[in-house]
Amino acid sequence: MTLRQRMLVLLTAAAVLLAAAVLTVLHAGDRARDAAHRAGRDSPPVRAGAVTLGPQSGGPHLVFRSMLWGDQRDHLATVPLTDLVRTADPAAARTVAAPACLRFHAAAGTGICLRAEHGLLGDGYRAVVLDADLKEVRRYDLAGIPTRARVSPSGHLIAWTVFVGGDSYAGTDFSTRTSVLDTRTWTLQENLETYAVTLDGRPHRAADTNLWGVTFTDDRHFHVTLATGGHTWLAAGDTVSHTLTTLHGNVECPSLSPDGTRIAYKKRVPGLPEDAPWQLYVLDLATMAETPTAERRTLDDQALWLDDRTLAYALPGDDGTDLWTVPADGTGDPVLLARAALAPAVVS
Numbered sequence: 001m002t003l004r005q006r007m008l009v010l011l012t013a014a015a016v017l018l019a020a021a022v023l024t025v026l027h028a029g030d031r032a033r034d035a036a037h038r039a040g041r042d043s044p045p046v047r048a049g050a051v052t053l054g055p056q057s058g059g060p061h062l063v064f065r066s067m068l069w070g071d072q073r074d075h076l077a078t079v080p081l082t083d084l085v086r087t088a089d090p091a092a093a094r095t096v097a098a099p100a101c102l103r104f105h106a107a108a109g110t111g112i113c114l115r116a117e118h119g120l121l122g123d124g125y126r127a128v129v130l131d132a133d134l135k136e137v138r139r140y141d142l143a144g145i146p147t148r149a150r151v152s153p154s155g156h157l158i159a160w161t162v163f164v165g166g167d168s169y170a171g172t173d174f175s176t177r178t179s180v181l182d183t184r185t186w187t188l189q190e191n192l193e194t195y196a197v198t199l200d201g202r203p204h205r206a207a208d209t210n211l212w213g214v215t216f217t218d219d220r221h222f223h224v225t226l227a228t229g230g231h232t233w234l235a236a237g238d239t240v241s242h243t244l245t246t247l248h249g250n251v252e253c254p255s256l257s258p259d260g261t262r263i264a265y266k267k268r269v270p271g272l273p274e275d276a277p278w279q280l281y282v283l284d285l286a287t288m289a290e291t292p293t294a295e296r297r298t299l300d301d302q303a304l305w306l307d308d309r310t311l312a313y314a315l316p317g318d319d320g321t322d323l324w325t326v327p328a329d330g331t332g333d334p335v336l337l338a339r340a341a342l343a344p345a346v347v348s
Contacts, residue, residue: 062078
């Protein structure tokens with residue numbers, strides 16, 4: 001065989017292999033799209049419009065960080081709760097508008113947006129207080145990566161938590177800073193670790209104390225995770241007396257029910273992987289009885305109460321995270337609430 005013939009054979013073989021590879025990729029893409037369609041994984045339609053934290057027509061709305069890929073990823077989005085819950089449509093059309101937030105929460109027309117900002121002098125993070133029309137009211141520099149945010153039911157108090165060392169609650173090598181802002185006076189308590197701590201009935205002070213995941217009872221009282229000595233507790237806090245008192249062990253990222261009687265939280269469960277050790281539980285504050293929910297997958301989120309019976313929380317999804325719901329009483333099964341969504345708040 002001549003050199004020219006060998007070259008022709010080589011080029012022909014290469015062309016055949018390339019064509020086969022292209023067909024394989026196209027076929028795999030078609031199969032993936034078909035499988036996604038069969039599983040109901042179509043992306044939620046997006047429409048431009050106003051997103052408001054004020055009174056809503058047509059019943060309560062869910063406002064959240066949209067995780068859909070594209071120019072509007074991380075922007076705030078809103079969907080009527082009836083479209084998500086009653087119609088059981090996790091791909092319901094959403095209205096998306098600026099700003100972009102990494103963490104978000106809202107109540108009574110006040111919103112908090114923890115966001116990343118990029119500038120000539122470098123990148124940073126900001127806590128931006130929003131009014132009902134999503135206009136900036138105040139902004140505050142953050143000392144680290146945003147991870148939790150909550151607004152009190154009245155809208156008067158705002159809390160946020162950032163990582164200032166490490167980047168995961170799963171291990172022990174991390175440090176947090178939790179702040180509380182009073183929107184009536186714009187008084188900022190920058191670090192709740194200055195509070196006096198009573199742990200298991202005794203005064204406690206330790207350099208390794210960390211606090212995260214505030215959930216408000218009213219405009220003075222709250223619950224929060226307190227960690228020290230390799231253990232976590234649910235602690236009751238008082239923004240006036242500047243005190244923290246532990247109530248129950250092995251509680252992380254608490255979320256108070258609307259009726260004020262129960263705490264949804266992450267519990268470290270023996271036997272789960274070290275990097276994913278939590279399951280979703282509910283604590284009765286009167287009896288301290290624990291109830292595991294029907295959600296058996298591990299989660300790293302501060303759950304949200306949609307009402308006194310239903311919890312919403314984030315789990316990994318195709319676009320980063322999806323929102324799921326489960327009954328708070330341990331019955332039922334997890335149900336997909338909204339695709340490509342994170343950091344929700346109920347606005348009515």
